[in-house]
Amino acid sequence: MKLYDSRVAPNARRVRMFLAEKGVSVPTVAVDLAKMEQKDEGFTALNPLQRIPVLVLDDGTAISESIAICRYFEETHPQPPLFGRDPMSRTLIEMWQRRVEFGLMTPIQLAFRHTHPAMREMETPQIPQLAEVNRPRALAFLQFLDAELAHRRFVAGDDFSVADITGYISVDFMKFARIALPDDLAHVRRWRDEVAARPSASA
Amino acid sequence: MKLYDSRVAPNARRVRMFLAEKGVSVPTVAVDLAKMEQKDEGFTALNPLQRIPVLVLDDGTAISESIAICRYFEETHPQPPLFGRDPMSRTLIEMWQRRVEFGLMTPIQLAFRHTHPAMREMETPQIPQLAEVNRPRALAFLQFLDAELAHRRFVAGDDFSVADITGYISVDFMKFARIALPDDLAHVRRWRDEVAARPSASA
Numbered sequence: 001m002k003l004y005d006s007r008v009a010p011n012a013r014r015v016r017m018f019l020a021e022k023g024v025s026v027p028t029v030a031v032d033l034a035k036m037e038q039k040d041e042g043f044t045a046l047n048p049l050q051r052i053p054v055l056v057l058d059d060g061t062a063i064s065e066s067i068a069i070c071r072y073f074e075e076t077h078p079q080p081p082l083f084g085r086d087p088m089s090r091t092l093i094e095m096w097q098r099r100v101e102f103g104l105m106t107p108i109q110l111a112f113r114h115t116h117p118a119m120r121e122m123e124t125p126q127i128p129q130l131a132e133v134n135r136p137r138a139l140a141f142l143q144f145l146d147a148e149l150a151h152r153r154f155v156a157g158d159d160f161s162v163a164d165i166t167g168y169i170s171v172d173f174m175k176f177a178r179i180a181l182p183d184d185l186a187h188v189r190r191w192r193d194e195v196a197a198r199p200s201a202s203a
Numbered sequence: 204m205k206l207y208d209s210r211v212a213p214n215a216r217r218v219r220m221f222l223a224e225k226g227v228s229v230p231t232v233a234v235d236l237a238k239m240e241q242k243d244e245g246f247t248a249l250n251p252l253q254r255i256p257v258l259v260l261d262d263g264t265a266i267s268e269s270i271a272i273c274r275y276f277e278e279t280h281p282q283p284p285l286f287g288r289d290p291m292s293r294t295l296i297e298m299w300q301r302r303v304e305f306g307l308m309t310p311i312q313l314a315f316r317h318t319h320p321a322m323r324e325m326e327t328p329q330i331p332q333l334a335e336v337n338r339p340r341a342l343a344f345l346q347f348l349d350a351e352l353a354h355r356r357f358v359a360g361d362d363f364s365v366a367d368i369t370g371y372i373s374v375d376f377m378k379f380a381r382i383a384l385p386d387d388l389a390h391v392r393r394w395r396d397e398v399a400a401r402p403s404a405s406a
Contacts, residue, residue: 048347049306061291068298075290087278088264095271103252127332144251 003028003069004046004054010105010173011066012053013203017165018070020200022077026055036121067097070162082162089157096156096163103141105170107134111177135179142171142181142188149187153194160198168195206231206272207249207257213308213376214269215256216406220368221273223403225280229258239324270300273365285365292360299359299366306344308373310337314380338382345374345384345391352390356397363401371398 003019005028006012019026031037031052038050046062047054055063055072063069074083084090111131113123120126145155145167155163171192174181181188195201206222208231209215222229234240234255241253249265250257258266258275266272277286287293314334316326323329348358348370358366374395377384384392398404 049302063294063298065298065301068294068301071297072290072294075293087275090278091266091271091275094274095266095268098268098271099252125332125336127330127336129328129330130333133328133330 001026001058002056004031004043004052004056005029006031006033006052008033009052010109010169011051013169014066014162014165015053015055015069016203017169017200018073018082018162020203021080021082021160021165021198022073024073024077033122034118067162070165080160082160082165084156084161085159089159089161093156093161093163096161097166100141100145100155100163100167100170104138104145105166105173107138107141108170108174108177108179110134111138111179112173115178116176131177135177138174138177138179139182142185146185146188149191154191160195164191164195165200168192168201172196204229204261205259207234207246207255207259208232209234209236209255211236212255213312213372214254216372217269217365217368218256218258218272219406220372220403221285221365222276223406224283224285224363224368224401225276227276227280236325237321270365283363285363285368287359287364288362292362292364296359296364296366299364300369303344303348303358303366303370303373307341307348308369308376310341310344311373311377311380311382313337314341314382315376318381319379334380338380341377341380341382342385345388349388349390352394357394363398367394367398368403371395371404375399 003015003026005016031043033052037043038052044050046056047064049064051064053066053069055069057063063072071083074081084093111134113119114126114131115128149155152158154160155167171181171188206218206229208219234246236255240246241255247253249259250267252267254267256269256272258272260266266275274286277284287296314337316322317329317334318331355361357363358370374384374391
């Protein structure tokens with residue numbers, strides 16, 4: 001088993017953090033995005049969509065999409081459950097994983113990809129207006145999340161879940177999109193600091 | 204139980220088609236997006252993100268995000284399985300559901316939302332350039348999907364799954380984004396026609 005990985009991509013970090021929470025170690029192969037290695041023929045054969053991360057199983061099956069890779073490990077290493085422990089928590093974690101992904105991670109990534117000089121070749125064309133409209137969207141979502149986190153410990157409930165992984169990594173990536181975390185979001189800050197203190201946060 | 208629904212929104216149609224495949228009937232409440240009813244106070248209390256569909260359970264729990272609603276019914280009505288029947292198929296269906304959602308549905312919706320006059324109030328600001336860059340992305344994905352569908356009956360394997368629901372509804376929505384399905388995509392056309400013939404396609 002091999003995980004095609006990158007130290008700079010938030011999606012790859014989601015898988016590493018998930019694996020660390022599960023206590024699973026997988027050999028990694030570094031894909032250098034700055035050298036556009038994700039467009040190499042060998043990597044393209046693993047994922048024609050030319051995106052990392054990709055997990056290659058011993059039988060050669062290549063799994064792409066970070067959340068699909070996480071689900072594979074949830075199936076093979078059920079403890080601790082990070083997608084929920086019963087039908088209702090599995091439903092609410094799916095809801096919050098998607099809310100955080102589309103409401104926070106996507107706007108932050110769009111703001112980054114459409115302005116950062118390092119993305120000039122990867123995101124063509126860069127549309128700076130898209131960054132401008134997405135920064136306030138990320139901030140509006142954080143305000144919504146702050147009100148939610150006033151009532152519970154983690155994003156989707158009392159238990160740490162994959163929704164916290166997506167959320168924490170998104171907030172940590174905001175600096176690259178030149179979005180500052182507002183001082184008055186006390187509940188988001190409390191939650192962010194608590195997740196940052198987990199050993200998996202440095203995976 | 205009540206499903207807040209719209210006849211014009213692809214995400215709402217995903218849930219209706221999923222329910223029809225499960226043989227489950229749920230009372231619906233129509234939300235008129237043209238009248239911006241999703242911004243009404245009552246609806247906003249159910250989903251502060253002001254998006255449909257929303258499923259409200261008898262205990263008042265409000266579930267938003269179409270795929271989270273589908274997962275709820277997968278949990279409560281497991282047959283036929285539409286998210287996979289074993290760990291590997293559940294992984295691959297998650298992978299393909301996301302590939303189709305981000306590679307096909309999202310570009311088509313962006314092309315629609317950023318050009319269509321009906322979206323002028325809902326998508327602010329409309330960025331026509333975003334539609335221009337996303338039309339070729341949707342077409343490139345369809346080319347990739349065509350090569351995949353040369354080898355198997357459905358998007359994620361031999362069984363019909365939620366990935367086919369997302370894919371079929373996306374292709375059917377292309378007309379509103381002014382994207383024509385190319386004649387030479389024979390495998391996509393074969394698959395599209397096969398899915399269109401299922402009773403759930405008219406749900």
